[in-house]
Amino acid sequence: MQVQTVTIREATENDLQAIIALFADDPLGGHGDTTDPEALPDYRAAFTRIAASPNETLYVAELDGEVVGTFQIMVTTTITARGASSMIIEAVQTRADMRGRGIGADMIAYAIEKAHETGMRLVQFTSNAVRKDAHRFYERLGFTPSHIGFKMKLK
Incomplete structure (x- = not known):
């Protein structure tokens, strides 16, 4: 049995089309992502x-060079919790x-390690309410659904 080696690294502009393709292929996201070349400037x-941004980092996971x-991670500092900083994980795809091979778990573990290294108080994220499989996945990783999120679309 061959062991997969996933490499996680900061994304470069050369990764952009592959990243866009990940989101464009997501039927549940509802973000309107597309591989149409006219959208590339956006x-x-x-x-x-x-x-x-000094507070945001976009990452990719690679397997066999793909x-x-x-x-993406973002760091936010609030006055609450005595001015503690927290990490927000976003846009996990x-x-x-390749789903079911541990790649998502590797990405989340990497983000959590970064949070530990930088002294974050907590790691948090939102997940689309329709993604029941993802919710079970995050709970298996030790996250608890402790809050309810609210959004208002402006565009």
């Missing part, structure tokens, strides 16, 4: 903003044909 602009997953 994605490039977002990548530039993320890359320039991007098979992605996630594993390529559809």
Whole structure:
């Protein structure tokens, strides 16, 4: 049996099309992601903003030189909890044909390790309410559904 080695690293602009394809292939996301070349400038602009932010990092998971997953982390500091910082994990996506191989768990473990290394108070994220399989996955990893999230779409 061959052991897979997943490499997690910061995304580069060269990864952008593979990352876009991950989200465009997601029927549940509802974000309107597309591989249409006309949308590429929007994605490039977002990548530039993320890359320039000291509080945001976009990552990819690679297997055999191919991007098979992605996630983003953000650090936020609030006055609550005596000014503690927390990590927010967003945009977790594993390529559809690679699900069930531990790639998502590897990505989350990587983010949690970064949170430990940087002294975060907690790690949190939101997950689309329709993603019941994802919720079970996150609970298996030790997360608890402790809060209810609210959103207001502006665009």
